[in-house]
Amino acid sequence: MTMKIPHSFYLNPDPLSVGMKLLGKYLFTFKDGQLTDGFIVETEAYNGPTDKASHAWNGLRTRRTETMFKEGGIAHIYLNYGIHEMMNIVISHENDPRAVLIRAIEPTVGIDTMLLRKGMKD
Numbered sequence: 001m002t003m004k005i006p007h008s009f010y011l012n013p014d015p016l017s018v019g020m021k022l023l024g025k026y027l028f029t030f031k032d033g034q035l036t037d038g039f040i041v042e043t044e045a046y047n048g049p050t051d052k053a054s055h056a057w058n059g060l061r062t063r064r065t066e067t068m069f070k071e072g073g074i075a076h077i078y079l080n081y082g083i084h085e086m087m088n089i090v091i092s093h094e095n096d097p098r099a100v101l102i103r104a105i106e107p108t109v110g111i112d113t114m115l116l117r118k119g120m121k122d
Contacts, residue, residue, distance in 0.1 A: 010072030013092040015045035019100040022089070027105055036110030042103035046088065048096060055088075056097030068097035 005025065012018050020043070028037040046054040048068075055065045055078075067076040072091040076099055080086045088099035107114055115121065 007073050010089065010091050011093060012072070013096060013098055015047055015091060015098045015100050018089070018091050019043035019045040022100060022102070026108075027102065029110075034110060034113045036107070036113050038105035038107040038109075040102055040104075041106050044101040044103050046099045046101065048092075048098040054097070054099070056099075065097070068099060069095050072098075 009021075010018070022040050022043050024039055024041075026037050026039050028035065030036075046056075048054055048056050049059045051057055054068075055076075056068045061069060064078065065076075067074060068088070068090060070090055071094045072089075074090050076088040076090050078086055078088075086101060088101050090097075090099050092098040
């Protein structure tokens with residue numbers, strides 16, 4: 001039985017702790033009537049304004065980074081190097097831009113759909 005993570009989980013300001021707790025959790029999509037899921041096997045923590053790898057480093061706030069400054073529990077999805085779509089899970093409270101990148105999942109349901117969406121055969 002899969003249970004939804006409560007909103008309060010995403011209000012934790014510690015991205016390392018949240019990233020570790022997300023490992024093994026399932027990520028679902030339901031698009032165009034197709035269900036896909038996989039469990040999270042790799043995350044990366046971003047500690048907001050003090051983290052040079054964060055989109056919000058040094059308080060940078062732009063149209064692109066605005067979602068990072070929202071209350072935790074939403075996704076910050078962006079195009080990396082014009083090639084890869086990436087997804088951060090925003091955590092902490094409003095105006096405290098911390099996040100956890102979902103680096104990898106192990107697909108479990110809808111693998112054929114995932115391959116089709118990515119234009120891949122294997």
